[in-house]
Amino acid sequence: MVRRWKRVMAFLIAIIFCINCVMNIGVKGTYAENSNKDSNTEEVHTSAEEKEDTTEIEKETTSKAEKNKSDGDLSVDKNEKTTNKTEDDESKTKAVNNTILDWDTYKSKTTLVTVDDTNKRIYVKTGEALTLLSNCSAENYKDYIISLDSSVTGGAIEIPFTYDGYEFKGLGTKECPFEGNFNIANIKIQSTLFAGLL
Known part of the structure; x- marks a missing residue:
């Protein structure tokens, strides 16, 4: 009878051990899943922050590009004015050259x-x-x-x-x-x- 009792106890201990192992694996798996979710959440948060930073950079780049474009337009206007001035000067020079110096x-x-x-x-x-x-x-x-x-x-x-x-x-x-x-x-x-x- 004692032997039987020992066998039952050993069997119960084995079952408890197995349950404990399964529970630990489950807990570890759950913990791992939660950790992955947390890291994914952090990545999502990081990605959102990076997207905001990227958006800010894109805005700055766009505004700089627009400013450079407007500056370029101004320089084109200046170049056109310079060209017009040069053409006017050349026509004056030609007019002077067509006359004899007194x-x-x-x-x-x-x-x-x-x-x-x-x-x-x-x-x-x-x-x-x-x-x-x-x-x-x-x-x-x-x-x-x-x-x-x-x-x-x-x-x-x-x-x-x-x-x-x-x-x-x-x-x-x-x-x-x-x-x-x-x-x-x-x-x-x-x-x-x-x-x-x-």
Whole structure:
């Protein structure tokens, strides 16, 4: 009888142990499920926060893009204004270049040139003076002596192709070539010095 009792007790203990194991597994499984749910919830919360941050970043990016676009539109307007201004300047320059520079106006450029009509001499101080001279009527200076002003020291003078809205056209013309003397030894020029020769 005692043996039977021991067997029953062992059997009950085994059942309790099995139940306990099953319960622990169930508890652990439940705990694991709850943990997963909590981590998923955290991920969901994190994802929502990330989405909010992403949305904020997208808003900022969009507003910056719109600002840059509007700035770009302004710069386009500025470029159009600049282009229009440049075209206006070019048309003014062309209008000026189509007219002959008045001889008296040329002579009044005292900072660039000294003209001695009595001795038929032109003393240039800069290359710009020759650019302007090429826009005067060739009849005014065709038999003058062109020299460097005594105040100019150093090497060569450079004749710019354009100055003050005028282009260098060469001294003299085909109809009225330059017949005077050109006494400037060292010059730098990007075009033909004389437009008409005898």
